[in-house]
Amino acid sequence: MEQEVGLIGFGEAGSTFAVAGEWGARAHVFDRKTGNGPDREAMLASYKAAHVLGARFLDDALASVDLILSLVTADQALAVAEAAAECLPAGAIYCDMNSVAPQTKQAAAGVIQAAGGHYVDVAVMAPVNPARLSVPLLLSGGQAEEAAARLATLGFAKTRVVGDAVGRASSIKMIRSVMVKGIEALTVECILAAEAAGVREEVLASLDASEKVKPWEERADYNLDRMLVHGLRRAAEMEEVVKTLEGLGTGAVMTRGTVERQGAIGTLGVGTPPEGLSGKIAAVFAGLQ
Structure with missing residues (x-):
């Protein structure tokens, strides 16, 4: 039937x-x-x-x-x-x-x-x-x-x-959206500023030159490593990016969030990050407690 x-x-x-x-x-x-x-x-x-x-x-x-x-x-x-x-x-x-x-x-x-x-x-x-x-x-x-x-x-x-x-299935979808929708929002914030500054072609070419295809496990491990080691410096640099975007009048909502997140991870004082993504995640959780 x-x-x-x-x-x-x-x-x-x-x-x-x-x-x-x-x-x-x-x-x-x-x-x-x-x-x-x-x-x-x-x-x-x-x-x-x-x-x-x-x-x-x-x-x-x-x-x-x-x-x-x-x-x-x-x-x-x-x-x-x-x-x-x-x-x-x-x-x-x-x-x-x-x-x-x-x-x-x-x-x-x-x-x-x-x-x-x-x-x-x-x-x-x-x-x-x-x-x-x-x-x-x-x-x-x-x-x-x-x-x-x-x-x-x-x-x-x-x-x-x-x-x-x-809740498990929806957790996968909702948390995945942090990345997927976040990349979309970051893309808009970046490209509007590049267009307003008259440097869109150069910015896109630079992104193409630096982009390397990696599995997300490797990407996440590398990105978290950089934040644990250089988060405070990068937060300061991103403050200047906020000034740049606000000066262009295109908005810096996503970038202000980057300043906050980079600074928060950078202040954990983990020292040399542990090997592997799981170890780095555990170190972050421990530092946030």
């Missing part, structure tokens, strides 16, 4: 998955835009185009399914879990695929499990387009293995269970 699914939220992710998997009438969909607001007609048209079964009320969408996917905006993830807990079938697997903190997912797990459901933390690790059902998914929670099997029947091709603790 084909897997039926309750789908909460029919924005980019929900509609992309439903269409790519040709779920059709197997998908029982609720989106709050099907109320009486200005978006109602457009949402109903989206349901029709995807051939899914649209529901005006949440309990109608969840009444007969044993697998539920929550794909709403981050600020609504917990509220939706609380609403779903009031009407989900006993024993249903609730896959929370929203991009929220592990603490938020643990709170949502509490209400779902108290209502007799099984909560699974799912982290969507790349944009849903163009990957669609090949988007990498990390799963954690007591029913993660079962959820992975159910998701496979819907066409998801890249699922991986990373543990049985709710």
Whole structure:
């Protein structure tokens, strides 16, 4: 028998998955835009185009399914879990695929499990387009293995269970974003200043010349080593970078954070850093206590 699914939220992710998997009438969909607001007609048209079964009320969408996917905006993830807990079938697997903190997912797990459901933390690790059902998914929670099997029947091709603790999958996603989104923000801060100073081509060429491809384990080890040894000096240098950017009027939000972090690590007084990334991390934790 084909897997039926309750789908909460029919924005980019929900509609992309439903269409790519040709779920059709197997998908029982609720989106709050099907109320009486200005978006109602457009949402109903989206349901029709995807051939899914649209529901005006949440309990109608969840009444007969044993697998539920929550794909709403981050600020609504917990509220939706609380609403779903009031009407989900006993024993249903609730896959929370929203991009929220592990603490938020643990709170949502509490209400779902108290209502007799099984909560699974799912982290969507790349944009849903163009990957669609090949988007990498990390799963954690007591029913993660079962959820992975159910998701496979819907066409998801890249699922991986990373543990049985709710919050583990989302921790990986959230902490990874420190680097991914941080690099984006640093890039903008650097390039705007370079453009304003009239030196963009030279800055980019210098970055190309100094960039060496390394595994992130090696990069992290090297970067932390430099901060432990030279953090105070680098913090002072970055203070001058802040002056440069502020003088150009392009902003220095990220760079001011760099000054603070370099200085904090540099003041630990570790001496010669230990060998290996794990040793350096342990030295930092010890110094911060």
